[in-house]
Amino acid sequence: MADSGEGPRIEVTIAAPVETVWQALRDPRLIRRWHGWDFDGLDEEVQSIYLTGVTEDATAHVLEVGGSDRFSLHSSGEGTVVRLTRAPIGTFPEWDAYYDDITEGWYTFLHQLRFGLERHGLAERRTVFIEGTLEEPGVLVDALGLREVATLPPGSPYKAETAAGGELSGQVWASSPYQLLLTVEQFGDGLAVLAQQPHAAHRPEGGVLAVLTTYGLDDPAFTKVESRWTAWWERHRVVPDDDVIDPGTPPA
Structure with a gap:
C-alpha cells in the first residue's frame, strides 16, 4: 500500500x-x-x-x-x-x-x-464472517494463536494450530499493518482475512474482523468450519447491548 x-x-x-x-x-x-x-x-x-x-x-x-x-x-x-x-x-x-x-x-x-x-477462476464460494470486539483486549491473530505466522513474509508456507479452527496450513497471501491474509488448505484452498480495526469515534474500543472464504466444501464440511469459528467467537466477543435478550418480567 x-x-x-x-x-x-x-x-x-x-x-x-x-x-x-x-x-x-x-x-x-x-x-x-x-x-x-x-x-x-x-x-x-x-x-x-x-x-x-x-x-x-x-x-x-x-x-x-x-x-x-x-x-x-x-x-x-x-x-x-x-x-x-x-x-x-x-x-x-x-x-x-x-x-x-x-x-x-x-x-x-x-x-x-x-x-x-x-x-x-472466480468459482462460487461460501464464506464465514465475524466482526466485533474481543472480550479480552488484544490482537485477533494473537488470540487465534497465529502470532508467529503473522511475522512471516508473503509467500511463506505455514502450519499452525489455531484456537478457533484446529490446524490450518497454507501460505501467507498478503499482509499489512492491520491485516493478515492466509491461504487455507482446510477451506478447500480458501482464504482467511484476519483484520484489526483501528480505534475510531464510531468504534472507540477498536475491533476485529475475519472473512473466511471456502471453495468446494460439501455441506457437512462447511458447517464444521462455520460452527468451529462462530463458537469460538461467541466465547471471546463482547456482546453488544442490543444483542442481549431482555428476559422480561418473571412470572408471578
Whole structure:
C-alpha cells in the first residue's frame, strides 16, 4: 500500500490478462464471487458500489466509483496491475470518520479479487464472517494463536494450530499493518482475512474482523468450519447491548 498525492494507493498484480480482470470488475455475477462476504444484501451492495453512478472508460480500463475512488488496470509482464487510488480525505466530509475503514476494505477486496481469479477462476464460494470486539483486549491473530505466522513474509508456507479452527496450513497471501491474509488448505484452498480495526469515534474500543472464504466444501464440511469459528467467537466477543435478550418480567 502506497501513499500518493491524491490519497492512499493500493496495488495488486494479478496473474491474468487485463480483459479478464476488467470483466471481473464489471460483471455483477462475477463481482459477487470475490467482493466481501455472503449476506442477504450482497447483490445490492455490488450494484451500489460498482455499477450505480460510476464513470468508466472500457478502452483505457479505468473505473471511478462513488465519484471518488479510481481503479486503473495496467498490463505487465506478470499479468495485470490493479491500481486503486483513493480520493483525498475531505472529499466527502460526511464519510471522513470511515475513511480508514474504507481504505482497509479496499485492501481486502483487491486481494480477494486476486485470490479468486488466480486460484479458482472466480468459482462460487461460501464464506464465514465475524466482526466485533474481543472480550479480552488484544490482537485477533494473537488470540487465534497465529502470532508467529503473522511475522512471516508473503509467500511463506505455514502450519499452525489455531484456537478457533484446529490446524490450518497454507501460505501467507498478503499482509499489512492491520491485516493478515492466509491461504487455507482446510477451506478447500480458501482464504482467511484476519483484520484489526483501528480505534475510531464510531468504534472507540477498536475491533476485529475475519472473512473466511471456502471453495468446494460439501455441506457437512462447511458447517464444521462455520460452527468451529462462530463458537469460538461467541466465547471471546463482547456482546453488544442490543444483542442481549431482555428476559422480561418473571412470572408471578
